[in-house]
Amino acid sequence: MKLVVLTGAGISAESGLKTFRASDGLWEAHRIDDVATPEGFARDPDLVHAFYDTRRAQAQGVVPNAAHAALARLEAHLTSTDDAGFTLVTQNIDDLHERAGSVRVVHMHGELNSALCSQCGARLPWTGPLGNRPPCPRCGGHTLRPDVVWFGEIPYRMNEIAQAVDECDLFVVVGTSGVVYPAAGFSSMARAAGARTVLLNLEEQDGWARYDEVHLGPASEVVPRWVDDLIGESHT
Numbered sequence: 001m002k003l004v005v006l007t008g009a010g011i012s013a014e015s016g017l018k019t020f021r022a023s024d025g026l027w028e029a030h031r032i033d034d035v036a037t038p039e040g041f042a043r044d045p046d047l048v049h050a051f052y053d054t055r056r057a058q059a060q061g062v063v064p065n066a067a068h069a070a071l072a073r074l075e076a077h078l079t080s081t082d083d084a085g086f087t088l089v090t091q092n093i094d095d096l097h098e099r100a101g102s103v104r105v106v107h108m109h110g111e112l113n114s115a116l117c118s119q120c121g122a123r124l125p126w127t128g129p130l131g132n133r134p135p136c137p138r139c140g141g142h143t144l145r146p147d148v149v150w151f152g153e154i155p156y157r158m159n160e161i162a163q164a165v166d167e168c169d170l171f172v173v174v175g176t177s178g179v180v181y182p183a184a185g186f187s188s189m190a191r192a193a194g195a196r197t198v199l200l201n202l203e204e205q206d207g208w209a210r211y212d213e214v215h216l217g218p219a220s221e222v223v224p225r226w227v228d229d230l231i232g233e234s235h236t
């Protein structure tokens with residue numbers, strides 16, 4: 001079986017990281033245009049750096065929940081057999097999947113624990129702040145920005161994701177509102193290519209009726225239950 005899982009902010013909500021749209025299009029009380037666009041960064045880099053420096057420190061202070069752990073368990077189970085394929089695509093910029101034990105994680109929207117140099121293009125592991133304008137270790141320019149894909153920018157590893165979505169038998173969406181493209185289009189792509197589609201989300205969302213299977217509820221309850229059922233099925 002080839003499986004692709006797409007996760008969004010909802011999977012990290014119960015770890016204490018707020019989602020994006022839940023509060024009227026605001027992210028931690030900031031307008032998306034101000035903190036998640038290249039134009040917002042050009043307008044007020046101090047604000048954007050302070051925002052992501054706070055998100056980075058906040059993410060470092062929380063721990064993965066049962067949903068992250070269940071997906072790590074599923075990966076370990078599936079990849080223990082030769083012919084299984086498993087790809088975890090996340091829109092999240094936190095590292096809770098990795099800290100739960102997931103290995104094959106594709107961060108299509110970048111990572112808080114990474115810095116991008118807008119002068120030389122280097123992508124560097126980064127756990128400290130950027131608001132103090134540290135020099136780029138590669139080129140020396142004071143030109144580092146959060147390595148996060150903002151609206152209007154191209155997500156990472158799209159070819160690899162498109163191939164995995166096209167080839168999968170099962171496509172599972174966890175905790176995402178389904179409004180941020182291109183990720184919002186992946187389930188239609190998977191369905192068109194013949195995959196079974198499953199939605200695990202707190203509530204109904206746009207297009208939920210088009211999924212083959214829908215399980216509503218908090219990720220920390222719904223995801224472990226779904227994973228245990230799938231692992232159980234694979235033993236029968």
Ligand code: NAD
Nearest residue numbers: 008009010013019020021092093094175176177202218219
């Ligand atoms: P979103 O905030 O637009 O939608 C979150 C979805 O999760 C909603 O459908 C909501 O019903 C659901 N949800 C909320 N709590 C849940 C729970 N406990 N269990 C299951 N589902 C729950 O998120 P998105 O679609 O991922 O888009 C947000 C964008 O913002 C992403 O691109 C991401 O980069 C960024 N973001 C990231 C983080 C993070 O890394 N943790 C947090 C906020 C925003």
